[in-house]
Amino acid sequence: MTIATTARTVMYAGNGATVTFAVPYQFRDTADLRVTAIAADGAETVKTLSTHYMVTGGGSPPAPGSVTMLAAPALGTQLLIEGARTIRQAREWAAGDRFPAAATEGSADDDTIVAQELRRDLEDLRRHALTTPRGEDAPSLPSLAGHDGELMWLKDGVLQPLAKSPFAGMFYGGGADGAPVPLSGTGADVALRGDLAGNSGMALVGNRLSLTGANKRVLAELDRRIVSVEHFYPQGVNLAALTPAQLVGAITLAIASAIAEGHDIYFPAGLYNLGSNYFPLRQTANPNDLTDFLDANNLTIYGSGPRSTVFKTVSSIGWDVFQLNGVKNAHFRDFMITAELTATDASGSNGMSFTGGLDNITVKNVHFLNLPSIDRSDAESGPFIDGGKALTVQCDGAPLEVGFLQADICVWGCAQAFAIEAGLTNFLDKRTMMEIDVYAEDCFSAVSISAAEADGPVPADTHFGIRVRSQSVNCQKDVQLGRAHGVDVRSMVRSIKSVAELRKSPDDINWYEEDLVVEALHCAYAKNSTVVVIGEKQHCDYKAQIGGTGAGASGLLGATEWCEITLSIGGTAALQDIRDLDVGGNLMNYSTLSVTAATGVIPPAFYLASRFNILFSGDGRVRMPLQGYEASSADVPKVADFAWRNQGSVTAADTATSLVLTGDADGELHCLVEAAPAPPFSRYLRGDIVMQATSAANVNLSAEILLLARNSVNSRLVTFRLIRERLAGTEVGQADFRANVSNWTSETAADSFAVTDRHDVVPFKWARMDVTAGGNMEFYVSHDGRSWVGLGTVAISAFLTATGGGALNQVGFGIRSITGTPCTAFIQNFSGNAPS
Incomplete structure (x- = not known):
């Protein structure tokens, strides 16, 4: 087949x-x-x-x-x-057989x-053997015996071993003709290895990329070297084996190299435990004694991400993690900051704090977690929270520039997410520009911008140059402003926890016993600012408190002025939706306040015409100040309807528009009284007063109109006083206007204050006294006879009928002025009828 x-x-x-x-x-x-x-x-x-x-x-x-x-x-x-x-x-074939x-x-x-x-x-x-081209003879192989560890090379047409003995302790190199020759040096070169491991070892290694043709891409970031901090560790030691002192030493070397050589520093994933040490990018001098910046040469500190690279201090006395004292041109990226406090009788720890001054600082994608704080509500110097601040600028007395800071941070479980303590007079020559974006959750305060009382004059148009955008989740306080000039704060609020829960820190104790108030906005004296707070504060004490505080030596009013404030805050306030913070008459003037219906009702005090506010309320109406528009004064009193008490040399005259009292400057009460009706009843008074010094001497001037209640049995009086005064040393034409309630045992003998002063920038023209069926007297002031602000409540029994029997059986009005200040009062209204 x-x-x-x-x-x-x-x-x-x-x-x-x-x-x-x-x-x-x-x-x-x-x-x-x-x-x-x-x-x-x-x-x-x-x-x-x-x-x-x-x-x-x-x-x-x-x-x-x-x-x-x-x-x-x-x-x-x-x-x-x-x-x-x-x-x-x-097979065999026999001879002669058939085929x-x-x-x-x-x-x-x-x-x-x-x-x-x-x-x-x-x-x-043929496929698997070494061959030569057709026509060539393959070289023969010598005996392989005795040639272990040697290379084979072709020499003179013969494939033969390359003797290894000449290369002992040497490198295999190439000669001028490319043939193998031994070169001096070994891979165990101790000197070379030491140079490479040294601080400048990177300089011995090429680091420039040369890209040409179609692949040419030049990236700015690649033109600046990024060096791992691991290059500065002690030889043979990794991060886990470093002591805090060794780690700080390595970082110090890295920073010195970076500033000198112009490279950045990369911190691979890991926990960088600094112990009781600051991150060593700072000056050690007292912040107030600095004369120049530490210039970081635009150094960037890189981590591998907030979930991977973590910087931490562990101490018994409280160490800030990054305490940047007098630093400029430094940048921080992609890591987390936390701290551990091993004792509770010392200080808290801040995450990243700036002192002495700052400029050209950026902080991007940096997270802060559970920084420990200490409640110092009982401190002798005054209550405060020690530590626990994530990003904090403490440059109120900084001798250096306080310039550009840009930050994008996330904060969990810290006392304050972003806080700045500004110096009102110190900041006047600073070129501050800060842009802060912050996410804050489970914190005491998300945003805090404050300043101490000014120690000198402050121009009315002062601006801090601070812009903040915040998202605040389950924080006790969302925005806090105190003496804030020229800031722009916009906050989105989300809170679902109870009031009691919002007061708690991660340690399940109250953040701050001195201040347990839960609120979305606390604005005590802001000027030239924009404030927007929107969202949901399901449970709180107040949604917002707005008003004033002490102004120090600034020469300005301590009120919130020239601001635009917008509130759209849902939820339920246990005490009051919006509370007016009236401090000595300092509240809010010349400002726009927009409040949605869900937020609540604007307090009456903001409506006073003399405050010149524009108010947008939730009912869709707009209130604007109208000069000269007030209730009519139809009930002009007549002298014949009243009886004198301590007339002295005071005269009274009826006119078509007012009853005119011309007074003696003796400091006593000069009153006209009538019988009081049975409670409850009210008395409304409108009046103006003119005071004049008897000489050109620099003296105190004070005059007042009185709305009074009297007990004719014991001769006691409770007087509601509308006061106009100018203190010695004050410019002519400048005056202070205030109202209070005081007790007198007679028209010539003052006893005590019943309600302390309320101040304002213009005189109060209207006074109201409500006598209740329950035995109280309630006192109110107004600039227009329409919007009233409560001054206080006094029990009749507290003074008027406390001794000697009798009852509140007379009401009236009068005048009083001190020595050297004769005055004339014009009483345009006195009656029990509400002004129309």
């Missing part, structure tokens, strides 16, 4: 299940096949017939067949089945099979 032209090799992949594999080419005997298992690592194992496999098929004439493995080849094993006919001539055609054909078949297998093996050898 014929033998097909076919490869005499077949390979199968084992799967752990198949045992029978076809042999597609012709073979004669079962022994004419070789079966090899090739493992995944290339190891070959020749299998044995009958022991590992059986063969079927083949025969005479040769035919295909199959191999059956006694054990299935495993997954990953390959099974190679090759023809392997033994080369032999086993043996069948035997001759069978012998030719066997020869063809052998020839095919030889060709297969020769081609396989």
Whole structure:
């Protein structure tokens, strides 16, 4: 028969299940096949017939067949089945016999099979052996004995070993012709390794990228090297093994190198425990004694992300983590700051604090977590929260510039997320520009901008140059402003916790016992500012408190003035939606206040025309100040309807528009009284007073109109006094206007104050006294007879009827002025009828 032209090799992949594999080419005997298992690592194992496999098929004439493995080849094993006919001539032809055609054909078949297998093996050898091009003789190999560890090289047309002995302790290098030559030096060069590990080791390594052609991209960031802080660790020591002192030492070296060489510093993922040490980018001098900045040369401190790179102090006395004293041109990115306090009788820890001054500082994607604070409500110097501030600028007395600061931070569980303590007079020559974006959650205060009382004059148009955008979640206080000039604060509020829960720190104690008030906005004296607070404060004491505080020596009123305030705050306030903070008559003037219906009702005190506020209330109405528009004074009193008490030299005259009293400057009360009706009743008084000094001397001037209640049995009086005065040393034309309630045992003998002073920038013209059925007197003032502000409540029994019997049985009005201040009062209204 014929033998097909076919490869005499077949390979199968084992799967752990198949045992029978076809042999597609012709073979004669079962022994004419070789079966090899090739493992995944290339190891070959020749299998044995009958022991590992059986063969079927083949025969005479040769035919295909199959191999059956006694054990299935495993997954990953390959099974190679090759023809392997033994080369032999086993046939004989007897002389004189007929030509043996069948035997001759069978012998030719066997020869063809052998020839095919030889060709297969020769081609396989050619594919896997080292060869030379056609026409060239392959070099012969010398004996390999004695040449372990040597390289082979071609020299003079002979492939031979490269002797290794000349290269002992040397480098393999290339000579001028490129042939291998030994070069001095080893990989264990101690000096070189020391240089590379040193502070300037990076300078020995090329760091510039050269990109050309289609791949050319030049990135500004890549032009400045970023060096890992690990390069400055002690040799052979990793972060986990560093002591805090070693870590601070390494960072100090890194910073010195960065400032000198102009590179940045990268802090890989890990906990950087500074112990009782500041991060060493700062000046050590007292902040108030600094004369120049530490210029960080635009150094950027990089982390690998807030969840990965964490800076921390652990101390018993409270150490800030980054205490940046007099630093400029520094930038911070992508890490977290926290601290641990091991004692509670010392100080708290701040995250990143600036003192002495700052300029060109950026803080991006930096998170702050659970910075410890101490409640100092009982401090002798005054109550405060010590530490716990995430990003805090404490530059009120900074001798250096307080310039540019840009920050984007997230804060959890800290006393204050962003806080700045400004110096009113110190900031006058600063070019401050701050842009702060803050997310604050579970904090005492999200945003706090404050200043102490001014120690000198402050221009009315002063601006701090601070812009804050905040998101505040479950904070006790969302925005706090105190003596804030020229700030722009916009806050989104979200709070669902109870009032009691909002007062708690992560340690489950009250943040600050001195101030347990829960509120969205506390604005005590802001000027030239924009404030927007929107969101939901589900549970609070107040949604907003707005008004004034002490102004110190600024020469300004302590009121909130020239501001735009917008409030849209849902939720329920336990005490009052919006509270007016009236401090000595300082409230809010010349400002716009917009309040949604969900926020609440604007207090009446803000409506006084003399305050010149524009108010947008939730009922859709707009209130604007109208000069000269007030209730009519139709009930002009007549002298004949009253009886004198201590008239002295005072005269009274009726006119068509008023009853005119001209008084003596003796400091006593000069009154006209009438019988009082039975309670409850009210008395309304409107009046103006003119005072004049008797000489040009620099003296105190004071005059007042009285609305009074009297007990005719014991002669006691309770007087509601509308006072106009000018103190010695005050410019002519400047005056102070206030109202109070005081007790007198008679018209000539003052006793005590019942309600202390309320001040304002213009005189109070209207006074009102309500006598209740419950035995109280309630006192109110107004500039227009329409909007009234409560001054206080006094019990009749507290003084008027406390001794000597009798009752409140007379009411009236009068005047009083001190020595040197004769006055004239015009009483345009006195009656029990409400002004119309």
